[in-house]
Amino acid sequence: MTDAAASFEPSERVRAYTARFRRFLDEDVAPLEKALADEKVGTPWQPHLDAAGRMHPTVWEARRKVQRRSGELGLYAPHIAEEFGGGGFSRVEMHHVEEYVYRQSGLGLGLAALAWTEGPNPASPYMSASLRERYLTPLMKGQITTAFANTEPGVGSDVLAMNTYAKRDGSDWIINGRKAWITNPHFADFIHVTAVTEPGAGSRSLSMFIVDAKTPGFSRGIDIPTMIDDGLTGELEFKDVRVPAENLVGEVGDGFALGMSFINWRRVCRGGMCAGWGEWLVERAVQRAHSRKAGGKTIADYQAVQHLIANMDMDVYQARATSLVAQTRLDQIGCFKIPLDNEAHRLISLIKVINDQAFYRVCDNAIQVHGASGLRLGSPEEKLFRIARNLRIPAGTTEIQFNAIARGVLQRNKTKPQPAP
Ligand SMILES: Cc1cc2nc3c(=O)[nH]c(=O)nc-3n(C[C@H](O)[C@H](O)[C@H](O)COP(=O)(O)OP(=O)(O)OC[C@H]3O[C@@H](n4cnc5c(N)ncnc54)[C@H](O)[C@@H]3O)c2cc1C
Structure with a gap:
């Protein structure tokens, strides 16, 4: 080999x-x-x-x-x-x-x-040494949980237009703003929050802070029910929340890059997740096809059902292969490096969008093989179909991934000579 x-x-x-x-x-x-x-x-x-x-x-x-x-x-x-x-x-x-x-x-x-969204993420090690001891060490052991608060009621994809501000007051920072669509808002012991510290400074306009959930002025808002229906998405409010300088993660102006390292982590995790769940669904569909009878034979004997399963296998294979090839390259050029290599943006988006779209088709075909029982509320097929539909929005929508892929391809080919006709 x-x-x-x-x-x-x-x-x-x-x-x-x-x-x-x-x-x-x-x-x-x-x-x-x-x-x-x-x-x-x-x-x-x-x-x-x-x-x-x-x-x-x-x-x-x-x-x-x-x-x-x-x-x-x-x-x-x-x-x-x-x-x-x-x-x-x-x-x-x-x-x-x-x-x-x-x-x-x-x-x-x-x-x-x-560890998932509520655990340690690639931005967490940028905490100051004292914060690492207080938050990262117990977080690494699963003793406490966190949340990443970036999105707001009025701002999602257009992150740099956010309205949460952190202003200096002596050596402290005072944070004001409202975050929405946050995973683990109800239980998180502390929050990684992004806020504007230098308006108009583009990708250097944001900073990231650690806010303990016991800090005065911090409050947990409503639960936002979603089609995943797990009671783990909601709002957070920051009203004159005062944090010391040591609660800054990285340097002033690093917030966008640190936030993207969290988001890019969620994006690349799609590869193993969709492959693992996809294989599980293929196996469940095969078992169902061999046991369910129609017209005196098992439905596995019908070519139409065989093709549903073949399509599931094809989608899992291509998405898994994309993830392994792209992550091999990301290991060489750095997946969470700050600043991130240009090529990495395209590869990370390729992993997310190819896996999200393939997994959606896998779940759709899995329901088709199972017939009505695949539609039963609470069945694994029905739940994963809802999760798959959800995946195409958080951590950057499908269209935002297309933008990054197009940018990567256009930049890569900009300087190449025109091929001969
Ligand atoms: C279950 C769930 C969990 C989440 N968890 C978190 C979390 O833990 N932390 C957090 O901060 N956020 C979280 N989010 C928020 C998520 O990251 C945003 O929903 C996502 O970034 C999209 O933003 P939006 O919903 O405001 O859509 P919008 O940005 O309003 O987009 C609406 C539509 O316009 C398109 N669009 C927007 N801008 C462009 C553009 N430039 N080019 C092309 N098309 C564009 C989009 O693709 C989409 O189709 C979560 C969301 C959900 C549903």
Whole structure:
């Protein structure tokens, strides 16, 4: 096998990680899932909501138990550098880890075991040393959770038009603004928030701050119900929130770049997630096709159903291949480097958009194979179809990815001589 081919295979440490993760699912997660089922508060993927529309506290606590235990076992944050307590895995290694976790967990509690939006992200290590000790260390162990607050009620894709401001007052900063569509707003112990610090300075106009949820002036707003229906999206308000200078993440003016490193992390994670869930759906569709009878034979005997499954397999294959090829290159040029290499923007957007679109078709075909039972509210196919539709908006819409891909291609070819006719 050549070196290039070998790089697409799970490394030794990925294999060691997935073996430990398998044991964790069997020994720790399975009993918690059973205990949760007995509580009759919904499932991890279709939780009951409380009176305010938030995830039922018992389901949230079951997820938190999984995260704390995963943190104790060193399974929670393989994507963060070793010097900050993570696994130091490359992006290709993380593709394999994410694919494994999604494939093996399905829609169960095991998904919470790998840090997601509520865990440490590529911007977190830019905290000052004292903040790292106070927030990053417990976050890495799953002992506390966070949120990333960038979007506002009036501003989504057009991030630089945001209306949350941070003004200097002596050595402190005073933050005012409202954020919306934020994941984990109800439970986060602290927030990574972006705010304007130098109006008119373009991509240097924003800075990122850490705000403890106990800070006076900070409040949690309404839950925003979405088609995912998990009670984990909502608003946050910052009213004269005073934070010391040490709560600045990175330097003044780094907020846009740090925010993009969080967003780009969410984008590249689509590869392993869509591959893992996609393979799970293909397997469920195959089982269904072999067991469901129509016209005296199984539906797997009908070419029309075989083609639905072939299309699912094709979509998973192409999206997975895109992710592995692009993340191999991103490992060479830096996926979260500040400033980011021009080529990286295009590759990151290719991973997101190809996976989002392919996974949407996979979920659609999965429902078709299952017939009416694929439409049953709360079935895995129905839930993943809603998740797949959602994926095309957060972390940058499909159209914003097209813009980045087009920019990358146009810039790349700008200086090349015209090919001979
Ligand atoms: C479930 C969920 C979780 C989320 N979690 C978070 C979170 O944790 N933190 C956070 O900060 N945000 C979060 N978001 C917000 C998310 O990032 C934004 O919804 C997203 O960036 C799009 O912004 P918007 O919804 O305002 O759409 P808009 O920006 O208003 O876009 C509307 C339409 O116009 C198109 N459009 C806009 N600008 C352009 C352009 N320049 N070129 C071409 N087309 C364009 C878009 O593609 C889209 O079709 C979340 C959203 C959801 C639904």
